[in-house]
Amino acid sequence: MKIIKADVLGMCFGVRDALAIMDDVRRPDSVTIHGELVHNEKVLDDLEERGFRMLAETRRQALPMTDTVLITAHGISAKERTRLADAGKKLIDTTCPLVTRAHHAAQKLQAEGRHVLVIGKRGHVEVQGIVEDLRSFDVLQAPDEVRTYANTKLGVMCQTTTPTRHAEQIRAAIKAKNPHADIRYVDTICHPTKDHQQALERLMNEVEAMVVVGGHNSNNTRQLLLRCQERGLPAYHVQGPEDLRPEWFEHVEAVGLSAGTSTLDETIDAVESALQQISVERLVAA
Numbered sequence: 001m002k003i004i005k006a007d008v009l010g011m012c013f014g015v016r017d018a019l020a021i022m023d024d025v026r027r028p029d030s031v032t033i034h035g036e037l038v039h040n041e042k043v044l045d046d047l048e049e050r051g052f053r054m055l056a057e058t059r060r061q062a063l064p065m066t067d068t069v070l071i072t073a074h075g076i077s078a079k080e081r082t083r084l085a086d087a088g089k090k091l092i093d094t095t096c097p098l099v100t101r102a103h104h105a106a107q108k109l110q111a112e113g114r115h116v117l118v119i120g121k122r123g124h125v126e127v128q129g130i131v132e133d134l135r136s137f138d139v140l141q142a143p144d145e146v147r148t149y150a151n152t153k154l155g156v157m158c159q160t161t162t163p164t165r166h167a168e169q170i171r172a173a174i175k176a177k178n179p180h181a182d183i184r185y186v187d188t189i190c191h192p193t194k195d196h197q198q199a200l201e202r203l204m205n206e207v208e209a210m211v212v213v214g215g216h217n218s219n220n221t222r223q224l225l226l227r228c229q230e231r232g233l234p235a236y237h238v239q240g241p242e243d244l245r246p247e248w249f250e251h252v253e254a255v256g257l258s259a260g261t262s263t264l265d266e267t268i269d270a271v272e273s274a275l276q277q278i279s280v281e282r283l284v285a286a
């Protein structure tokens, strides 16, 4: 069985930079990570072992116990930043610059008097951080959620990890339901996400099945899987080599390997080795 890796896969610069900042923290036990740094359980387990304290994403309303709070690559709202600062917390900020760019885009659309439509996953921390600073907004997950809006000045933007095709479908629905509106679109999908998705598109033409490595909570990993499913390609989500099942590949001659933007290189390598092992065992058994 041939194993073909996507030309672009795995950890993006935003997550790498966040982890590098954490490597420089001298006393991890004095720092609380405000939500999940990345949606990858292995990375989170390692951080916990190093002594970092963590506040679950669903419990971010509570104030962290430590004096220092680490803002994750997903960012937070200006409102939340002020709340933490007012409580005397010192902030270590690892917000990805491309998330910051999305915040600025939302603010600019709002300053223009537009009702802001955020294409993204409702409740996702990045989306939450963006909409907490908006007065007039809707979060759109699917084209059938689009309405005719009372405000005829609309501003449209995306969660950074939105698949381009998905954003286009929702934009088309906005235009169809609001034919007379003044609509301004700002493309805030990050380039690492686009690169991953384009690499997946190319790879799908060459393989009969796909393995996607990433955390169960990872939105961009899930999007890669969904795209394979849309194309009718069998796709398997694994967090590590232990999740692979040889029976998935019984009649597969070429399998693709992709990974979400928070997946460690070592995890991708381990999955690739395990796939090679499955291939060798199949040859021996033949």
Ligand code: SF4
Binding pocket: 012, 013, 014, 015, 073, 074, 096, 097, 098, 099, 160, 161, 190, 191, 192, 193, 261
């Ligand atoms: S997925 Fe994009 S926006 Fe998110 S951390 Fe990575 S580079 Fe930044």
